[in-house]
Amino acid sequence: MGSIAEIQQWIHEQLRTTPANDWIQIPRIDLTRLRERRLPTRAELDAAASEHPVVFNWQYGSRQIQVLNSAALRAAKITRDTPEPVGGKSKIVKDANGELTGVLENPGGLTAKYRQSKPVSDEAFVTALKQVHRSYNRIGITSVIERNTNIEGYRAYEKLKTAGELTVRATVTIGFGSHNTIEEAEKFTHSLPFRFRDGDDWVRVGPLKIFVDGGILYGTAYMREPYGAQANQFYGFTDPDYRGSANFTLNQIENMMRAAHQAGWQMCSHVTGDAGVDLVLDALERVNRDYSIKDRRYTLIHAYFPNPAAVRRAAALGVCVDTQPAWFYKDGDALADALGEARLTNFIGLAEWRNGGVKIAINSDHMHGIDPNKSLNPFNPFLAMYVAVTRRTESGRVIGADQRVSREQALRMTTIDAAYLSFDETKKGSIEVGKLGDLALLSENPLTCEAERIKDILPLVTVVGGKIVYEAPPR
Template sequence: MIDSHAHMDREGLKNVFPSLGRVRSIRDVQDRVAELARQKAPGEWIVTMPIGDPPFYFDVPDILAEKRWPTRKELDAAAPNHPVFIRSIWGFWRSTPPLVACANTEALKRAGVTRDTVSPLRELVIEKGANGDPTGVFIEDGMQPTAELIWFRKPTEFSRANRARGIPIAAKAYHAFGTTSIFEGHGVANEVIRAYKDAYRDGTLTMRAGLVFSPDWKTAGNAKLGSLIESWGGWLGEPASGDDWLKLTGIYANIGRQPGDDVRASASPYTGWAGFNYDTGLPRERLKEVLIQCARNDIRAVLNSNSPGVIDLLDEVDREVPLKGRRWVVVHISILSPRDIERIVRMGLVLTSHTNSNIYKEGHTWQARLPRERQRENTPLRDLIDAGVKVGLITDNVPISLFWPIWESVARLSRVTNERIAPEQSITRAEALRCATLNGAYLTFDEDKKGSLEPGKLADLAVLSADPLTVPESAIRDITADMTMTGGKIVHQVPNG
């Protein structure tokens, strides 16, 4: 099983800070914070994971009896001698804003947040009470948390040791669902590359990993990017640097930036939950220059489908330097027209889906944006596979089982409406399994080495808890691995399994 967009490093960070547990009231939150306070010396920071139930953190704060967030004074009552900070979620876990973090009075004081503090972003609100003082609640209308990066970075920071320890922990979690290889299509920053290298060096890397480089464009300043890209050809060009366990292959980029990207990038080289650099976006014409140079230097590019006009841009690059055979990648596919698919085929692009978000969690909103005659264009897996396009399935780290996107690709059910999203785009179970195996190997030019059980291929396999071809459709997503093997070694096994 090959996860074509895993963000696996994040899974190993979820236990760095304590969980609040299954809280159902502000009193529950206070009790848990008080418990944590008893374990720390006075004055020490208490930083916790978000309020809500992982992995999705749906329906907050409505799951709390009060249906609101705890204030600084309520957190003060639980831990009067400590600064307290409750993190927000990483927005893509749930796929909907807002992101909300909570701090007590001492935490606000240490962060320098007062009644006079002005948010640097319209999308980030410092909630204030009737008297003008901060309530301790930070509300963000975005998907990538900013408050913790600019005001609470030090106490919330993931250290190099955290990241290094996290890689084998994360791999173990993914192995439990049969995953043997990953491709980090969103790109990874230096601190994540270093964590993978640490695990590789000390022999604890049990997951085969293809990493895409996440550039930090602001460090380039006004340099000529064409010359910079040419200088990268030796280590980022194909064939990829590395071996069958760890390889670095290509760069990630996108068109333009979100309003908060520059603010978040000010924390560089630290990247928080992201694991990628926040300033990977470039103005369209500058990105076109970069992509043309990438093609000329055999550096594979990975772009995000959510960038408007990405297929148009690649079409322009293709006219300068033909892309066929280079296996450039477009990730997180959403709306693709028949004309888009024709061009994807012509350029030989490889795609990765995002069914956890675009079908299960937010498929109903995508459909509402489209006229009825175009609704079949939402994640059109049937049309893509019929056209011969290679599509890899992804978890995006939530949930970490590939059997969720396999189920979503077959059933195409909306969590919200329980209706099938563009049902004519459903693919068969066998096709979905191929997308989660051999097509993932194709992403890294490894289809002759892995992705299927054949003599001479790498000894990577999983023994599953049920047959995905025959279980009831609704049970596909519940499949786990009884045993998982990579490189001929058992890396996961259910006791007595």
């Protein structure tokens, strides 16, 4: 959905099948993707559904904003006289006359019981996972790094493999959670029923992951400099010195790193802001004084705002970067307007990382939807390559042309360099004698076709393990 009108139309469609007392929960939509670049209002949600509870939820990291229509406010028993929860960050937003706007900031228990997710059976989860993998095959993907799950998620991959229904190879990342004291971190790593690199060439245990900050699309990335007045207006902040925040202290991050390193694990961090990257590198340097971590290929996931100092430090520690050019394509225009174009010149700065000697992979961070180009995070690898080569946003605007990379470099970032992050470069990532039989036959050559056509390349055949897992229908 790309506009408030489309959200309203979607709500109309849900009214036909949603029971009267069930809340209609609008799927995750980032404000950068809406034509209006703002939250829908209570009145706009009322116009779509006056008697049925509806909630728009905008959330990532430590910040959550909801917009409720009038029916949802009534159902939750929230009035202009409802007190805000004591001791938390919850806020019931009102207008100048003291009337409810429908906006709730970090609502917590105010709405939680009305928004509970319906349980999903193991069978339904595995079936859905299989469908997602088939969508990947249709765009030429043969391997994935599942970037955050748990023991049960890993077992789901094993079930597909045992049943002979796994059509992509998977390295599975395990979330570390908030086990941030030495004792808690060691207890967590020792409690896991597997160890790093357990498994086989189809399903393998990957790194442990910690979430250091939030996201730049939500104003929760931890930045070196304040977001600025224009950004504060877009995100809804009032503090002129606001820089976002980190989820953990330096000592807590170090504790988790030490426990994981001593237990033989690779690690990775969700970290989007430049100050967040500084924090991770500070902790890594502390650990590196006692144990060499250079061969562990610690990975920064996202790391959207590289700078020379961070690049030098990362290269010295053998740190890798895993980032998402499709976000530049989809969100670059809105972010340039909010943060200023100068700040966007090195946003997802592939050339900066690469020229500094840091191994980098480009990918999707796919979460919602199964269309390769229209999902919340598009997973079309050729779109990622196109953006890496052209630095064009969806509107055609070029921002930070000096961060372009060559076609061959972009191809390597999608294949052999991505395999390096999971210690698989000797088995996959290139077509060579002795490597796994995974490949895709493409409609055009990304190294020679017109640059604008790179994003439109399609696989004709996708092969995994020597078996055809997708074949395009005859034209």
